[in-house]
Every structure is written in C-alpha cells, then in structure tokens.
Amino acid sequence: MSANGQPTKKAVLFCTCSGACPSMAKIDFWALAERVRLELGDKIDFLALHPRLCEEDGERLMARILTEGVQFITPACAEKRQEKLLRDGFQRAGIAMDEAHWVPVSMAQEDTATVFAKLRAAIQGDRAAGA
Secondary structure (H helix, E strand, O other), X not given: OOOOOOOOEEEEEEEOHHHOOHHHOOOOHHHHXXXXXXXXXXXXXXXXXXXXXXXXXXXXXXXXXXXXXXXXEEEEOOHHHHHHHOHHHHHHHOOOOOOOOEEEEEOOOOOHHHHHHXXXXXXXXXXXXXX
C-alpha cells in the first residue's frame, strides 16, 4: 500500500464469458492477453483469464487471489453487470468493491483494439477512459 492507503500493485483479471457471449464475438482474447502482457506487463503484477468469474469456481479463484494492496482491473461484461456478478467473489475474498481495489472495464460490444485501449487507460489510472 502507498502512503495514502491506495494499492500500489495492479492486476488484470479477464472474464472471457466462456467465449460464447455474442457481445464479445469481436474480441480475440488470446491476442488481447498477449498484447497486454507484452505492452503493459511492466505496469501490472499479473494477468489471468477465467471463463466465468461469476460462477462458483470463479468466485473461489477470486477468494484466493484478491488481496489488499492490489487494484484489480476486470475486463468483462458491462460495468453494471460486473458490479452484480462479481460482488460475491469480492465478498468471499473480504475485499471492498471500491475504486481502490476494483476498476471494471466493459468489453461488451467492443473489438480487440478498443478493449486494449480501455485496458491501457485503466492501467494508467484514467478511469473515465476505461468506461
């Protein structure tokens, strides 16, 4: 944690919606993850992809990896849906779903390049650009 109590580390936790959600048909998750790793990897501690963070196994994963001192950027469905669908995972981990710990990035109806631009902005701390 920094002197002002804000997390000093960042991680990207992708939800791929099993690759079946029509709203994410224009996203190449493998190319996106590789681009984040290569171009933004020095700005994050890790990235992970999960097929459905909102399911029981996704919540178990979140309970194990969400920790204080890390801000989690979650590229997934629309932000309001993430707030509902990821809430239980954050609760299981005992981590607040506040700006210090969570930055949702909507991938719905976007393509790979647009999602990458949103992720870059979120990682760099420009919350408005990640919306």
